[in-house]
Amino acid sequence: MGMAEQLGGLRKVKEESSQLESKSSMSETDKERMGPDPIRTRTAEFADAESIARLVNIAFRTERFFIDADRTDPDKVRMLLPKGRFLLAEEVSKLVGCVYVELRGERGYFGLLAVDPARQHSGMGSFLIAAAEDYCRAAGCLFMDLTIVNLRKELPGYYRRRGYLKNGTLPFPEDQHLPKIPCHLVRMSKPLG
Numbered sequence: 001m002g003m004a005e006q007l008g009g010l011r012k013v014k015e016e017s018s019q020l021e022s023k024s025s026m027s028e029t030d031k032e033r034m035g036p037d038p039i040r041t042r043t044a045e046f047a048d049a050e051s052i053a054r055l056v057n058i059a060f061r062t063e064r065f066f067i068d069a070d071r072t073d074p075d076k077v078r079m080l081l082p083k084g085r086f087l088l089a090e091e092v093s094k095l096v097g098c099v100y101v102e103l104r105g106e107r108g109y110f111g112l113l114a115v116d117p118a119r120q121h122s123g124m125g126s127f128l129i130a131a132a133e134d135y136c137r138a139a140g141c142l143f144m145d146l147t148i149v150n151l152r153k154e155l156p157g158y159y160r161r162r163g164y165l166k167n168g169t170l171p172f173p174e175d176q177h178l179p180k181i182p183c184h185l186v187r188m189s190k191p192l193g
C-alpha cells in the first residue's frame, strides 16, 4: 500500500512522489485521527528550505526552556539535502509536517520531526515516522535511529510506544546553540525487520 493510500480511507490524499511509496505501519486508529482535510505528501526540493525551516522552528519552540535559539535555518536545511531527504506533509499548499531521513548503511536515521502545533495530536507525527521507516526499510536498512535531548521528558515514552528503545548517549552537538541547561542526547533505536 502506498503512502497516499494509508490515509485514503479517511481523506483524499494526493501522492505526487513515487519515492515516498511505502508500506506504512500506521494503525487504523492513527488514520482516523488524521481528520478530514486533504494531505499531500512529497519529498522536499531545495526550494522548500525556507518553509521547512519555518515549520521546524515553530514546532521546536517547545525546546526554548533549555535553548534560546531557532532549531535550524534555511541554509542548514539546504546543507542536509545532499545527504538525506525531507519527507513533507502539506495541507492544501501549507506545510504541516516534515521529517528528515538519512540512509547510513544498514541503519537509517531520522531527525527534525516537526508537526505544526495546530495539527499535533492528530496522528501526523506517527504517520511521518512510519513513512521514514518505510523509506529506510525499502532501501535495505535493518535499524532506525533517532536522538532526543535528555531534557525532553515526554519523548522517550512517545518513541517507546512506536517501538524505539534507548540505545546509548551522545554529547550535545557542538554545532548547535549552547543550551542554557547542561544536557546530552539520548539515542533510541528500533529494528526495521
Ligand SMILES: CC(C)(COP(=O)(O)OP(=O)(O)OC[C@H]1O[C@@H](n2cnc3c(N)ncnc32)[C@H](O)[C@@H]1OP(=O)(O)O)[C@@H](O)C(=O)NCCC(=O)NCCS
Pocket (backbone or CB within 6 Å): 033, 059, 060, 062, 112, 113, 114, 115, 116, 119, 120, 121, 122, 123, 124, 125, 126, 127, 147, 148, 149, 155, 157, 158, 161
Ligand atoms: C513530537 C511530535 C512530532 C509529535 O507529533 P504529533 O503529530 O503530535 O504525534 P501524534 O499525533 O502521532 O501522536 C501524539 C500523541 O497524540 C495521540 N493522538 C493522536 N491523535 C489523537 C487524537 N485525535 N486525539 C487525542 N490524541 C491523539 C497519539 O496517540 C500520541 O499519543 P501516544 O504517544 O500516547 O500514542 C510533535 O509534538 C512535534 O512536532 N513536537 C515538536 C518538535 C519535536 O519535539 N520533535 C521531536 C524531536 S526528537
